[in-house]
Amino acid sequence: MHSDDCQISINLYELVKKESDGTLTNEDFTRIWTDVVSLPIYRFEYVIRTSKHTAVGYDKNQAVFYGLLVHIFKTLCNMRRIVCKRVIDVYVANFHIRTLVESCTRLLYFLDHPEEVDIFRKNSIKPELKFKKIILDNMNSRDKDFYCGESEYEENLLKSIQESLDSAEYDGNEAIPKLHNMYEMMQDQDLTIMYTPYASSSHFVHCD
Numbered sequence: 001m002h003s004d005d006c007q008i009s010i011n012l013y014e015l016v017k018k019e020s021d022g023t024l025t026n027e028d029f030t031r032i033w034t035d036v037v038s039l040p041i042y043r044f045e046y047v048i049r050t051s052k053h054t055a056v057g058y059d060k061n062q063a064v065f066y067g068l069l070v071h072i073f074k075t076l077c078n079m080r081r082i083v084c085k086r087v088i089d090v091y092v093a094n095f096h097i098r099t100l101v102e103s104c105t106r107l108l109y110f111l112d113h114p115e116e117v118d119i120f121r122k123n124s125i126k127p128e129l130k131f132k133k134i135i136l137d138n139m140n141s142r143d144k145d146f147y148c149g150e151s152e153y154e155e156n157l158l159k160s161i162q163e164s165l166d167s168a169e170y171d172g173n174e175a176i177p178k179l180h181n182m183y184e185m186m187q188d189q190d191l192t193i194m195y196t197p198y199a200s201s202s203h204f205v206h207c208d
Contacts, residue, residue, distance in 0.1 A: 030083060037080045044073035060169070061117050068107040075099050094204035101198045102182060109185040116180075118169075123179045125168045128161045135161075 015032050018024035048054060048069055053062050079096045082088045110117050135154050165172065186192050202208070 034080055034084060037076060037083075041073065041076045041080065044069055044076070048073065060121070060167075061114065064110065064117050064121060065107065068103050068110075072100060072103045072107070075103070091204050094201040098198060098201040098205055101194060101201075105182060105185050105189065105191060105194075108189050108191075109180075112188070119177045119179055121168050122170055122176055125165055125170055126176060128164045129176075132158065132161045 012032070015024070015029070018028055048066065051066075053066065058066055075096055079088070079093075082092060106120070110120065135157055139151075139154055180188075182198065183192070183195055186195050186198075
């Protein structure tokens with residue numbers, strides 16, 4: 001494996017040979033593994049940094065795709081770091097793997113179905129809508145003449161929430177459209193073989 005841009009070369013034969021004759025050490029594996037991960041890390045960074053969209057700015061749809069690219073890039077960087085620091089275990093690995101699978105599946109799916117990007121964007125504001133309702137309910141439940149020092153914070157939070165809703169072009173009235181679940185996206189991309197390990201990692205993420 002080789003990258004002309006960053007001159008990273010990987011001799012996987014060395015890894016296989018040492019494993020077969022029983023001489024593979026943790027240091028050997030970590031050194032080669034970090035090089036393997038460096039290839040996609042560098043590629044993601046190169047695409048993001050050299051893109052003309054990065055230079056001139058993104059429109060609302062492009063921002064979704066680049067957001068997913070950045071998310072994948074940062075997750076890979078974190079995985080590489082915690083492996084090098086020897087602080088990764090099966091629990092931490094499953095958190096990162098699930099994140100990677102979700103982001104990569106969404107990226108592939110929306111590249112084939114750009115017409116659904118707006119649905120994804122509107123689904124992302126569900127927490128803001130719930131938070132807004134909690135704040136408004138709390139404000140309406142208080143005596144109007146009673147000052148408790150919360151009003152300023154609540155108004156600032158509501159303003160921030162409204163900015164998120166505006167960026168998603170949500171008018172506050174339309175129903176949030178249903179987003180395809182991860183299995184449906186994988187099925188569309190012929191990636192259902194990935195669903196079992198993805199679903200299994202939910203035990204680590206959700207503590208069930």
